[in-house]
Amino acid sequence: MKRYYKITPEGTNDLLFEDCLARRFVEKKLAKVFSSRGFHEVVTPGIEFYDVFQPEVSGIGQEVMYKMTDRRGRLIVMRPDSTMPIARLTATRLQNQPKPVRLFYTQPIYRNHPGLTGHSDETVQTGIELLGAAGIRADLEVIATAVEALSQCVPNFRLELGHAGFFRALAEQLPVTDNVREDIRQAIESKNYAALDAILDELPASQPVSAIRRLPRLFGGEEVFPLAAPLCFDEKSAQTLDYLHELYLAMKKLGLEKQVIVDLGLVQRNDYYTNIVFSAYVEEFGDAVLLGGRYDNLLGLFDLPMPAVGFAINVDAIAQIMLKEGKTPAVRPAEILVHGDPGYEVQALRYAADIANQGHRCETSVFETREEAVSYARASGMKQVIFLAETTETITLEKE
């Protein structure tokens, strides 16, 4: 029995007209930013082996991935993330390419969300990866590209900057099991002060314990740095903080002071981030529209260790926001309908091709009579009908 033949799976939808235009508009705009900065486009397969996205590394739970098997019974997933495939691709196919490698992509990812919550299971992301470069120049370039990309679409964004290493260094000092460490990370991630305090109260007082207690509250502008400085208990954490400060100052120089927030409690779910992490938010969307960071250990998993940094932007979210703000192209009807009288069908096609080449949007009539052609043109909102017969005749349609 056919039951589901008129609907699309939950979490997916058809894109029509203005939605399509909006998405392509954003994709094109961002691709232009990326390619103007020397990033080259790649496309990875929509399906990949499950092994590429090992949950321990990717932070993507197995229940989140859409799975199937291939002809030989091997486990396949629909791409749940683009960074892992790009790491795979770089480590296997670009071994001999001079470094750094600059790549960008625009493609959907698929994630199986819990039902009836209004989340999309198919999301188009666009992003860049700068592979084979470490240090502040690379980090700054990627952040500056993120800023440039967002400025062109949603200028009122907030960019949040953190460092995965800060929490990790502190957490290593705690006398706890990995499970408790994960509980602590989750409590910091969700700014759950109550849960965090409950765990930390059980531990003997020490400098790392009190530092971790402060961590989720350490977010804001430049004032965060002097507040965080006393929490650094060794050279490594002090260096991390200094590095973040240096980045912040550089961004201030770029005129981004008002748009950048530092959050030392930014400990992301994606476990592959090792150093800086950043994300961007806008008023009109309840979740991050951009996520990124440095993942220096990821390429090593594909046996070609190299430092790398990148980000992904949620294209669908940006397109929806810009569409609502009327910043995306409108759907317009063709301007001209070309109708050939009986015997002039081929001439009509040729004529239409000519004026289309001159830059007009035109349709050719599929109707038998002039009356039908005119009423169709009127109904579709076209401005002109051109009749081809022995003589060419143009009528202009008034707006009703």
Add this chain to the structure above:
Amino acid sequence: MRPLRIALTKGRLEQKTISLLEAVGYDCSAVRDKGRKLILPVGNGKLEAVLAKAADVITYVEHGVCDLGVVGKDTILEYGGGFYEVLDLGFGKCQFALAGPKGKDFFGGYAAKTIASKYPNVARNYFERKAMDVRIIKIEGSVELAPLLGLADAIVDIVETGTTLKENGLEVIEPICDISARLIVNSASMKLRKTEIEALVEQMERAKEEKRA
């Protein structure tokens, strides 16, 4: 910019939150005699209160159409979601517990057990942590009925005083976790309106401490 919007779980948590907000100094008269309205101004329009069912509070906050929400930890554990859980408000206290017929050894024997619960996810997580295979049946109303009728071996439910359990010949087999009302915040709002939200959270925390004192 629109006023901060806070979603309140209708009923008891709503009343408690209102008195907390009043202790902070917000005028809540519009919420006190609300009629049938669902969006109400608080503190001369400084805040906007939205009244909703518990699970919907999470949904509204997660999608960012409400910046903050007050909801029980029970609902958070059952429905989950991505948001900040910034304050334990200290009221609406109770606990999740595994309960079953009095005097019966639940953990004995090797037969797989059947559990009835209004909170299937909480029940599933609890038994997964114990590495126990159980059959979970979702019940919408009085869960205590299920073991009495012989449908389930035990229940996972909220226990406040334990009176209902006792009157039906049930007892707590094992407490699962403590529950109380939480203040949750949408993650984007937290970044975009940090100063306002932090100020409000701090005020509420102080009012909570003062009430306790």
